[in-house]
Amino acid sequence: MSDAAIFSLAGAEPAPRRRLRPTAGRLLLGLGLVMLTILVLITLLAPLVAPFDPSATSPQSLEGSSSQHWLGTDAIGRDVLSRIIVGGRTTLFITFTAVSLALLAGLVLGLLSGYVGGWVDEVIMRILDVIFAFPVFLLAIAVVAALGPTVPNLILTIAIVYTPAMSRVVRGPVLSVKKWDHVEAARSIGMSEWRIVTRHVLPMVVSPIVVATSLTLAQTIFTVTALSFLGLGPPPPDPNWGGMLADARQFMELAPLTVVGPAAAIVFATLTFIVLANGLREVLDVGSER
């Protein structure tokens, strides 16, 4: 994975203020924001939006679409749409918390590594390389299996798995920004290192970090649902997208909607962050327009 390489530092100069024209990047960003709003609203308002209690069973199992159950019912007669809506809470909560933790750890480690350099850099990067060397799933499966499939463990695991990538995304631009003239000028003024980092280095590397975070969110949704699918997700009966897929798999031919529903939700959520990431990349990358 060489995410760090795609993010340029070109956002350095703010564009002169002018009327926003609908460029491809801005349209993409707008679409991403609309999708994100839908996702967040549905998730936050899940209990109000869901037409049924997601855990309530009924004798009508594996029904197709009807005016009552839009996406049918599952094997024990629970409403699929309600389970998707409520299940999104668990999946997205794990995703956001895990990525926030990875971002925080990545910021600290990446800044430390890139700015301080020397043996500090060596030690941090070599340790992260070890984590990096494992395939994401293998590592996640191993850790969750060892610690037990609870929500906090899942969050911690995913945070650990994505910390090396986030650290690298932070470290790369910091390495070059710290050599820029205005950083040297700040030091020659007599500024403390803390102030230099927070005022002169960090603001310069925000754009690549924002884009990388959005992409990592997309990947993490996938990872969370995949782990849940493999039975390493949050324990039942609370619904979650990956678990729903796993349960519905065996009835796929009888009731295709039970698979299509959660799958579509996963695709939508993942796509939201990919679209958002691409929009952000286009819009924040001001330098390439000049």
Next chain:
Amino acid sequence: MIMGASQTGDDSPLVEVRDLTVTFPARSRHPAFTALNGVTFDIARGETLGLVGQSGSGKTTTGRAVLQLQKISRGSVKLHGRELTAMRADELRRMRRHMQFVLQNPYSSLHPRMTIAQTLTEPLIVHQAVTPARYRERVAELLELVSMDPAIMDRYPHEFSGGQRQRIVIARALAVNPDFVVCDEPVSALDVRTQAQIVSLLHSLQEKLKLSYLFIAHDLAIVHEVCRKVAVMYRGEIVEKGSVSQVYDNPTHPYTQMLFDSAPVLDPSLQRQRLRMPPPEPATLAAGHPDSACAFGEIHAVSSTPAWHEVAPGHGVSCRYRPA
């Protein structure tokens, strides 16, 4: 400041640099590199020392090493009689209000996302030079000092030309009333007309504020205009040092002569003729051997004197890098 007249009398130099040596350690497949070797000079109050030499001769490294922005391996730098090389980090940071830096490239040395006012306020905050209530007043003062309209203070650097940005950079350097400013090629990124304006600005600021400059440049004509004293650098060493008139009228070291010869002359036919001649042979500038007699007939390994000879009062020349 606490240092009294006893420590630094009026006649003692503001900046004293002795035997300044910077060695970049060996890395894989690169041997250690001595960027500066025994650089020694003084700068008096209100005086300008010009530092000339070709690219890679160690001019910028000298400036950075004097300001302690570059780790040095040997030597001493004193400002106001206080040794900088042994200072703790926080002491040095406080000392920085007396010494400032004007960088070469005015496009990259300003934070692109900070307004001019924010940029100029930073040194005031760092050194608590004025109370927060007076920040904007002081920023306006500084902009007027460098002949800019204070009304522009809430704009961003990209709205200004190179010359204007360099004025802002100079204003930032002067924000905390330093005594000593290192100007690292302050005009070489600018066009000729703007160069002249910045040079005259530096000049008038020097008279107004009694500033001392270390003026780094490769343009011999500008150094002649700005400086009273000049040092010529070659391969990390000062090979000749003296007043501008001494060095320009009577260049004694072969490298100095070569440097002056390389400047184009204002006569097209003569210049064409000069261009047809082969470039001077660098082999004649071998470092010289410390065990044998130098060009002045002295064996420095025996007399343990520096490889330095006064040819006139205040005009010295190195015996290294010259044909024996």
